[in-house]
Amino acid sequence: MLKITNLRTSINGKEILKGIDLEVKAGEVHAIMGPNGSGKSTLASVLAGRDIYEVTEGTVEYEGEDLLDLTPEVRARKGIFLGFQYPIEIPGVSMASFLRTAVNEHRKFKALAPLSASDFLKIMREKKEMVEIDSNLTNRSVNEGFSGGEKKKNEIFQMALLEPKLAILDETDSGLDIDALRIVANGVNKLKTAENATIVITHYQRLLDYIVPDFVHVLYNGRIVKTGTKELAFELEERGYDWIKKESDLKLNGEDVKI
Amino acid sequence: MVRTLRFNREIMDTLSTQQYSDLFLKHKDIFLGDEPKFLQEIRIKAAEKLSTQSFPAKKNELYKYTFLEPYFNNGFKKNIIPKPITFDICDMFRCDVPTLDTHLAIVLNGFYYDTKKLLITLPNGIIYGSLAEAIKQYPALVEAHLSKYITTDDSYVTLNSAMARDGVFLYVPKNKSLDKPIQIINILLADEELMVQPRNLFIMEQGSSAKIVICDHTLNDNKYLTNSATEVYVASDANFECFRMQNEHNEAVQVSHTFIHQEAGSNVRTNNVTLHGGVVRNNLYVNLAGEHCENTSLGLFLTDGTQQVDNYTFIDHATPNCNSNQLYKGILDNKSTGSFTGKIMVRKDAQKTMAYQRNSNLLLTSDAHANAKPQLEIYADDVKCTHGATIGQIDENALFYLRSRGISERESRLLLMYAFAFEVIKQIQVEPLQIRIGDLVEKRLRGELSRCNNCAMYCK
């Protein structure tokens, strides 16, 4: 589904991603962990098409196509969804008109007729129940004045409406209370099929109790320095990142060691 | 009106005002006609004053952003009596807001247009219609208010006072309310280049209330110049709301002057949406003459091409305990210019004044230009006064967020522009009008606005 090869990106001349290789197949769940500032959000944004990052090297293939060639909106319509680490507040744009426009753009792309107002409301209601989002939130402007947790829930709500093939959830779990975390995880699990895939970026092993990953990657200093299974997350929880950092720094110096 | 260019600069400066007072003198008989004495005096005084004034020069602080004199120094036709044009108004407008139920007042080329009745008295004593007719039928009422609220020496206003012949009159007696808004449609439709100078007078007696909708339209491509003046007297505890939509073509020049006089406890709300126009200058003077007044002045302008829209406001807190609130927003495309000058005067005794002002501009290109000039003059010490001006571009983070949900760049930009404008639109309190204006603004932003379906008028 997604194949990233030697991806390097920089911003304002500063290199952030320094050669990422990652392959995600349909049906898989990948977790990406890593210390602050290591480039996780940058990777997510580049995949979603944010153009402030310059891709200096490498390729990204999505369903056999060159992803980097596509505009953000076309990527979205082709099934890529980014759950933002920091969802943007957009005063004056109502949730309803935003969501309806988005859903109908997706439908147009699939050559489907736009949803009628009543059909749209029906679907909205369904998904709202699924992610247990407060009804009043959808009467407001996009994310405006939403609490941190509400913003995260709203991301999952949008994901539920747009039914992406590849969801990239950037720290959707941070700032959620225990119940909300379960709801969000349930939402992700309910939407999971053999045809779609999920990349969850997280700092907490806890989320992975709910959303069980097939692979856990550690991103450090712009590179994926370690890949493992769920157990790796436990190890990180226990030991922190220092050992990984050391291992990786040594590796960069040409020494292959295991700490 | 031939311009002779051999004059030196100083004389040139006064040439155009001079030519208007000459025009006045030449047609003195028609201007003064059998008008009541008070009006004759107003006109003569204004004409005399005009001959001593000049139109604001290029460097004039008040008209810094919009130099209008060349437009006034034109060879345009100036009709002293209406030139008959018959047309079926319903053929020209098709209203898609049937719920916008209004009393209609049409002003065609500066003259009240009605083939049957020039003044209408509603069952509760409210009178509306032609100002010229009101002068004939209710001279005492007009005399008590006409030219009483002009708080500027602006020569364009003097010109209007000397030469205006007609416009809309409204009288709302004590404690009476208009059942539905009055909709004034200013139509420009002539077969030649035309200058018009309508004059409106709205009198709101104590405790009365009224809503007014004004639409300015050009109906063909001729060049037009409008120099209009409106005086509003709002007695104590009265409520007045005026929504104005300006939608004129690129070759039209409009200068409007609005004077609002508020007595104690009155509440006034004006909202001026400029959808389109060549050169537009709106002057709003608010005199808070009694305590505990509320004033809200809103404006929205959407410009493109080389259009110029310039809003000037002067809120005069002459008495204590009044609140004023201004919000002006502009979306500027191409090489257009939008300007806002907001003067707030808080006089010595006007303690406990609360005055807010905000002006935000959204520039869509690097060639578009916004001028923002707040002017605060505060002579009282116990006041709350804030002002803020912003000039910015579309928020790239918001744009990316929308696009990342599959919404095209164009559509995302439109959503963000509309959101920017909506802050003003949502304050329109006549709900069907709010929806209608919302639609028009959206169409305008999409570049789909056409002249024939742009009117929010009631027409069956």
Ligand SMILES: Nc1ncnc2c1ncn2[C@@H]1O[C@H](COP(=O)(O)OP(=O)(O)OP(=O)(O)O)[C@@H](O)[C@H]1O
């Ligand atoms: N616009 C920018 N200009 C300069 N540096 C940037 C910019 N955006 C990101 N960076 C830098 O890139 C690096 C990676 O940032 P990124 O947000 O991808 O980290 P992250 O792994 O998501 O961190 P966190 O766990 O804190 O969310 C950081 O050092 C950050 O400061």
Ligand SMILES: [Mg+2]
């Ligand atoms: Mg991050």
